Amino acid sequence: MSENKTMKKIRKNLTPTQLKEQFNHITGLIINAKHASYKAVNTQLVSLYWDIGEYLFLKVQSNDWGKSIIKDLSKFIKNSHPNIKGFSSQNLWRMKQFYETYKDFEELSAVLREIPWSHNVCIFSSTDSIQEKEFYIKLVTKERLSYRELERQINSSTFERVMLGNLKLSTVSRVLPQNINNVFKDTYVLEMLDLPTLHSEKDLKTKICKNISSFLLEFGRDFAFMGEEYPLQVGNQDFAIDLLFYHRVLQCLVAIELKIEKFKPQHLGQLNFYLEALDRDIKTENENPSIGILLCKGKDDTVVEYALNRNLSPTLVADYKIKLPNKELLQKKWEEILLSLENNEEDD
Numbered sequence: 001m002s003e004n005k006t007m008k009k010i011r012k013n014l015t016p017t018q019l020k021e022q023f024n025h026i027t028g029l030i031i032n033a034k035h036a037s038y039k040a041v042n043t044q045l046v047s048l049y050w051d052i053g054e055y056l057f058l059k060v061q062s063n064d065w066g067k068s069i070i071k072d073l074s075k076f077i078k079n080s081h082p083n084i085k086g087f088s089s090q091n092l093w094r095m096k097q098f099y100e101t102y103k104d105f106e107e108l109s110a111v112l113r114e115i116p117w118s119h120n121v122c123i124f125s126s127t128d129s130i131q132e133k134e135f136y137i138k139l140v141t142k143e144r145l146s147y148r149e150l151e152r153q154i155n156s157s158t159f160e161r162v163m164l165g166n167l168k169l170s171t172v173s174r175v176l177p178q179n180i181n182n183v184f185k186d187t188y189v190l191e192m193l194d195l196p197t198l199h200s201e202k203d204l205k206t207k208i209c210k211n212i213s214s215f216l217l218e219f220g221r222d223f224a225f226m227g228e229e230y231p232l233q234v235g236n237q238d239f240a241i242d243l244l245f246y247h248r249v250l251q252c253l254v255a256i257e258l259k260i261e262k263f264k265p266q267h268l269g270q271l272n273f274y275l276e277a278l279d280r281d282i283k284t285e286n287e288n289p290s291i292g293i294l295l296c297k298g299k300d301d302t303v304v305e306y307a308l309n310r311n312l313s314p315t316l317v318a319d320y321k322i323k324l325p326n327k328e329l330l331q332k333k334w335e336e337i338l339l340s341l342e343n344n345e346e347d348d
Helices: 003-012 016-061 067-080 089-102 106-114 117-126 130-143 147-155 158-167 201-210 212-219 267-282 301-309 327-347
Strands: 187-189 223-234 237-247 252-258 291-296 315-321
Touching: 016 089, 016 106, 016 117, 067 089, 089 106, 089 117, 089 130, 106 130, 117 130, 117 147, 130 147, 130 158, 147 158, 147 212, 158 187, 158 327, 187 212, 201 212, 201 223, 201 237, 201 252, 212 223, 223 252, 223 267, 237 267, 252 267, 267 291, 267 315, 301 315
Parallel strands: 187 315, 252 291, 291 315
Antiparallel strands: 223 237, 237 252
């Protein structure tokens, strides 16, 4: 039997779906190999910049070299090796700054080799504390952020909003078996929805559903969208949750109720009811208790604290903004809270 006839016979025994699965397997191998190759090249490149940065740091620290010598080094590389790009005096100083920033943080210096050089430059040049830098490095590796997405996360003060959220999760944490640190935010920024100042709950819900990929960049890519107006039946009555998600790491359902007004304590009753219904009728035995997020257009933190203090349901009250926040104000607020916590520890 000829080779062509043999191939035709084999093809007849395969369904189009089976053939597609086999083809997808091959393309998957190709994509994975390319990704591994790119990752290896990037690791080598970042390691090279680290080594150069270390050498420059030691030379400058010992007063052997100054800015003029590093300019001469850049010219020497350009003239003697014209095919080698990326070693301007500015970039050489960045390599020194790169090493100087992380040299005392051994664990972090290993992780930063996993992200592109451009991302590294963006992080160490646009953030302040080492805690903030570590946060964004781990966020890039976890969610595979593009450079543009990373810029957006920094400009929207994701670090400060997550840290503020962690401080206000005590009532949620005490009724949950899993660690929810760094998952939720105190304020969500929805500038990507391009909402007008005056909008309805329907407008908000529709915009979220139409821009779910962008929305998940803000909420986190471990959230999987399960649907809007998610139906629940309790007794002989029908109810609907505004938005329902599943969180892959926390392994639980996450119900989101939307309010285009300032938080009111009575809003919690409806959401708590939905969580009870989810846990009784929808949640599987292997999943953790459901979590609720009440997303309001504004909130008074003291009112929220009082409302949640005796609340036994895992519920988070957050507000949303339709424009990027003032990063300096959020940084100042976070620094004030840190200072307050330090003073309290000293008093104890």
